[in-house]
Amino acid sequence: MPITRLARRSLIAGSATMLVGRGARAEPVTISVLDVGGALQLIQAAIEAFAAARPDLVSRIVFSQAPAPELGAKLKAQQAAGRVDIDLVLTGSDGLAAGLAQGAWVKLLPDHADRFPDLEANYEPAALNLLRAQGQGYGMVVAYYPSGPLLEYLPDRVKTPPATAEDLLTWARAHPGRFMYARPANSGPGRTFMMGLPFLLGDKDPKDPVGGWDKTWAYLQALNPAIEYYPAGTGATMKELGEGSRDMIVSTTGWDINPRALGVVPKEAAIGTLRGFHWVSDAFFVTIPLGVPAAKLSLLLALMQFLLQPAQQAVLYDSGYLYPGPAVRNVPLSLAPAKSQALIAEYGRPEYAALIADNPIELPLPPDRMVVAFRKWDELIGSKK
Numbered sequence: 001m002p003i004t005r006l007a008r009r010s011l012i013a014g015s016a017t018m019l020v021g022r023g024a025r026a027e028p029v030t031i032s033v034l035d036v037g038g039a040l041q042l043i044q045a046a047i048e049a050f051a052a053a054r055p056d057l058v059s060r061i062v063f064s065q066a067p068a069p070e071l072g073a074k075l076k077a078q079q080a081a082g083r084v085d086i087d088l089v090l091t092g093s094d095g096l097a098a099g100l101a102q103g104a105w106v107k108l109l110p111d112h113a114d115r116f117p118d119l120e121a122n123y124e125p126a127a128l129n130l131l132r133a134q135g136q137g138y139g140m141v142v143a144y145y146p147s148g149p150l151l152e153y154l155p156d157r158v159k160t161p162p163a164t165a166e167d168l169l170t171w172a173r174a175h176p177g178r179f180m181y182a183r184p185a186n187s188g189p190g191r192t193f194m195m196g197l198p199f200l201l202g203d204k205d206p207k208d209p210v211g212g213w214d215k216t217w218a219y220l221q222a223l224n225p226a227i228e229y230y231p232a233g234t235g236a237t238m239k240e241l242g243e244g245s246r247d248m249i250v251s252t253t254g255w256d257i258n259p260r261a262l263g264v265v266p267k268e269a270a271i272g273t274l275r276g277f278h279w280v281s282d283a284f285f286v287t288i289p290l291g292v293p294a295a296k297l298s299l300l301l302a303l304m305q306f307l308l309q310p311a312q313q314a315v316l317y318d319s320g321y322l323y324p325g326p327a328v329r330n331v332p333l334s335l336a337p338a339k340s341q342a343l344i345a346e347y348g349r350p351e352y353a354a355l356i357a358d359n360p361i362e363l364p365l366p367p368d369r370m371v372v373a374f375r376k377w378d379e380l381i382g383s384k385k
Contacts, residue, residue: 028059029296031303032085036068037092037188039284042143042322046312050303057299067232068186072098075289079104084291087300094185094374096139096285097367105138106288106297108304115301116140122308126361127327130283133363139285142307143316144327146361147282148252149193151272152265157247161272165200165219168274171248172226180227180237181250183382185374187234192280193250194220194377195364199278207365209373220381229385238264252282253352257320261347271349279361283327310335319343323352 033040033047040063051058066074068091078084089095099105113119120128127144135141151168153161157178162168172179184191197216198206205212231237237249238259251271259265286304288297306312308328316325317336320343324333333341365373 028055028057029299030060030062031058031087031300032062032064033088033090034086035063035065035090036071036095037090037284038321039090039143040065042284042316042318042325043090043307046307046315047303049312050306068092068095068098071095072102072104075099075104076102079289079291082291084289086289087292087296088303089287089289091139091285091287092188093134093282093364093367093370094191096134096287097370099287099289100136100138100367101371104289106290106292107137108140108288109137112301116305116308122328124327124329126281127283129363130281133366134283135285136367139287140304141283141327142286142304143284143322143325145253145282145322145324146279146356147192148189148250149196149280150251150253150256151248151274152241152251152256152269153248153272154241154266155268155270161270162274164275165197169219169223172223175247176226177228178247179249180231180240180246182231182234182237184377186232188282189234189237189250189252189255191364191370192252192282194373195280196278199362200274200276202276206362207369209365209369209376217376217380220377224381224384230382241265241269253323254321256349257323257344257347261319261343267347273355277359279356279359280364281361282364284322317341317344320347323348
């Protein structure tokens with residue numbers, strides 16, 4: 001029997017009651033959510049569904065956004081003043097790493113493992129690896145994708161797309177200013193390109209950006225003169241590809257599908273990989289900053305668990321922004337809203353299934369090394385522009 005809207009609301013409310021349990025506050029509170037990775041367009045509806053189901057616990061949700069590089073300073077200032085007004089942070093690996101570097105997050109696991117029964121068994125294997133290696137007990141994976149690095153180009157402008165890393169360098173030199181990627185510290189495609197190169201180039205140690213990336217740093221420096229500038233975010237690269245000021249950019253599965261669905265990039269844009277390609281996976285994490293009132297913690301943990309339920313995870317297919325998106329098992333596309341299914345049928349790519357199945361999926365750098373890699377890229381590459 002189909003679940004009616006009223007019945008579904010009752011089901012959500014009942015689940016939320018079990019999740020919050022005895023630790024809930026007596027008075028409804030405002031929850032402040034800061035997004036520094038672009039996750040809000042995927043997760044906002046699920047957060048609002050939780051609030052709508054429990055008006056006795058949540059009076060309203062306040063959403064805000066900021067660039068990932070600003071997160072560390074923002075948290076440090078609030079925590080030093082003893083006035084933290086951010087309850088939840090939605091972040092990619094970059095913001096997570098910045099917060100870990102300064103000890104800014106509440107320890108979630110194993111401290112609150114009882115609030116997340118069967119957590120590891122329910123995660124997709126690659127998402128579980130990210131939870132362990134990146135989250136380190138402080139960040140909960142809420143959305144996952146294999147990411148990239150992919151090349152995205154317009155076939156009428158790039159007749160013979162590069163097949164190897166050397167081909168890409170040759171093409172970029174022959175077409176100065178026509179290839180672009182964004183600053184890795186604030187771009188998912190930018191950082192997966194940076195972290196994917198050690199595998200493509202056969203570097204000594206893909207997990208050591210200081211001692212093991214000699215070929216990668218040399219390659220990026222050689223590529224640098226052919227690139228006009230490095231935008232502060234991925235959106236600018238998509239816009240310039242769509243407008244015709246660039247012919248080829250670095251992309252990921254979600255950044256390929258979503259801008260074409262939105263009309264920012266022409267639908268006919270194509271994607272390619274380079275010989276020796278390894279995926280570098282990525283995720284969105286939910287974290288709680290240190291300094292959040294203890295009386296709010298139970299409610300915030302309940303919201304986190306709610307976001308990991310299959311019904312909420314199915315919404316993450318969205319408009320392909322983080323394709324595929326769900327971090328937990330048994331959430332096929334058929335569970336997604338009809339609009340998402342239709343959009344992915346039109347703008348998704350059949351080749352993604354084979355690319356995901358047939359190529360290794362690597363973890364990104366551990367957070368401390370990712371911070372080092374960002375800093376080194378800024379010094380060696382970004383500072384030259």
